[in-house]
Amino acid sequence: MHPATTVTEHSAGPAREACPNSAHDRLCVDHPCQNAQMPPHPVDLAEKLSLFSERWSPKVVARLNDYEIKVVKVEGEFVWHTHADTDELFLVIDGELTIQLRDGNVHLRPGQLFVVPRGIEHCPIAKGEAHAMLIEPVGVVNTGDAGGSLTATYDDSLK
């Protein structure tokens, strides 16, 4: 891990490395330039998915403005729930996933996506194991208003 990432505020300290971009505050911390020495690299979704086996536990792999890109493994039926404040995108990578809605079901194969509109009750279900990518705002809880034992802990350890 880059040493600068362990510092949480803009204060001087001997352990800090100067920002490699001379145009920036040499002590800037919460800035993308702290990773300037890492070459650009793709996020490999299959590789990320190979790093865990839990079901219904989304992992953040990238951030886009105020949104997060997550990967998740699912199997069986989730819980009916609603996200009152946000839409939620499901893109199936592997396997088959059905998004149950009160108005009907949406069946997704690899390469297909569906956006659940905000406020619409939904319940994902997969007969076998399926892998999906999610796009949703930072802070969305997977079980929405329902809560319960399937509520996942926020996990950005694969980012």
Ligand code: NI
């Ligand atoms: Ni949801």
